[in-house]
Amino acid sequence: xxxxxxxxxxxxxxxxxxxxxxxxxxxxxxxxxxxxxxxxxxxxxxxxxxxxxxxxxxxxxxxxxxxxxxxxxxxxxxxxxxxxxxxxxxxxxxxxxxxxxxxxxxxxxxxxxxxxxxxxxxxxxxxxxxxxxxxxxxxxxxxxxxxxxxxxxxxxxxxxxxxxxxxxxxxxxxxxx
Amino acid sequence: xxxxxxxxxxxxxxxxxxxxxxxxxxxxxxxxxxxxxxxxxxxxxxxxxxxxxxxxxxxxxxxxxxxxxxxxxxxxxxxxxxxxxxxxxxxxxxxxxxxxxxxxxxxxxxxxxxxxxxxxxxxxxxxxxxxxxxxxxxxxxxxxxxxxxxxxxxx
Numbered sequence: 001x002x003x004x005x006x007x008x009x010x011x012x013x014x015x016x017x018x019x020x021x022x023x024x025x026x027x028x029x030x031x032x033x034x035x036x037x038x039x040x041x042x043x044x045x046x047x048x049x050x051x052x053x054x055x056x057x058x059x060x061x062x063x064x065x066x067x068x069x070x071x072x073x074x075x076x077x078x079x080x081x082x083x084x085x086x087x088x089x090x091x092x093x094x095x096x097x098x099x100x101x102x103x104x105x106x107x108x109x110x111x112x113x114x115x116x117x118x119x120x121x122x123x124x125x126x127x128x129x130x131x132x133x134x135x136x137x138x139x140x141x142x143x144x145x146x147x148x149x150x151x152x153x154x155x156x157x158x159x160x161x162x163x164x165x166x167x168x169x170x171x172x173x174x175x176x177x
Numbered sequence: 178x179x180x181x182x183x184x185x186x187x188x189x190x191x192x193x194x195x196x197x198x199x200x201x202x203x204x205x206x207x208x209x210x211x212x213x214x215x216x217x218x219x220x221x222x223x224x225x226x227x228x229x230x231x232x233x234x235x236x237x238x239x240x241x242x243x244x245x246x247x248x249x250x251x252x253x254x255x256x257x258x259x260x261x262x263x264x265x266x267x268x269x270x271x272x273x274x275x276x277x278x279x280x281x282x283x284x285x286x287x288x289x290x291x292x293x294x295x296x297x298x299x300x301x302x303x304x305x306x307x308x309x310x311x312x313x314x315x316x317x318x319x320x321x322x323x324x325x326x327x328x329x330x331x332x
Binding site for chain 2: 036039040041042043044045046047048049050056060061062067068069070072073076079105107108109110111112113114115116117118174
């Protein structure tokens with residue numbers, strides 16, 4: 001696959017107008033909590049004492065923290081919630097683009113995460129998404145579609161930056177067999 | 178604890194091997210709150226996505242890379258940045274092999290010590306994911322990268 005996205009005049013105006021615009025500012029649906037920290041560590045057999053031993057956490061990180069790579073976990077919506085009409089989707093800009101270009105399938109090809117202030121149990125994070133680029137149509141072994149790059153910024157309840165994720169996605173339509 | 182002074186560019190990290198089962202994939206997806214069906218529904222994965230089975234999701238792969246790196250660094254190792262690229266999927270029945278190599282070391286303007294590490298997640302001869310990681314390591318016995326805040330932390 002060629003993940004090099006470009007922007008240019010070939011983009012529809014409504015999509016071009018969204019480049020670098022802050023979208024989908026949201027508050028996390030629940031405070032950061034240790035149950036998920038333990039489940040995540042168990043899923044990869046991560047025995048780092050920072051997450052299991054309060055004395056080590058107190059000495060090294062001034063108290064418990066969450067594994068840095070759990071950043072996106074705190075923003076994945078509940079699969080169901082009372083009063084919610086339809087499924088709420090994480091990384092909404094990605095799904096907006098799939099719908100906009102009528103591309104039923106998608107994969108993520110690249111992911112960059114930059115970690116800033118540690119995330120701690122009890123933190124309530126906010127996030128926003130910014131579309132950075134959309135490529136011209138491209139054909140890969142998966143099908144024909146477009147690459148796009150989306151940044152997700154995370155801040156804690158004090159407004160401190162805790163992380164920035166950058167996703168490269170490829171929305172596509174499978175070739176008819 | 179691993180100090181910056183104890184490592185050299187070009188050094189290899191010990192390999193980590195893990196046999197992937199359906200539980201690995203499903204537990205990893207649930208731990209990441211990722212409810213998408215290709216990570217737990219065989220028929221969806223094979224018939225809709227066209228893959229051979231359910232497969233490890235991206236956030237859980239990130240958690241595997243973090244575990245691999247901090248197993249090596251010890252708890253004072255602090256991740257600054259990870260860039261990973263998925264070239265292929267990891268399925269139940271695969272044996273994952275994580276292998277890493279230190280590409281460079283440096284100390285930034287604030288005095289923070291950094292190691293740049295290239296990690297590969299392989300299954301057999303197939304490279305499934307590559308990861309370029311930047312991890313801060315203590316420069317001496319009195320240093321703690323986790324104590325850095327604001328301008329003193331430049332990941």
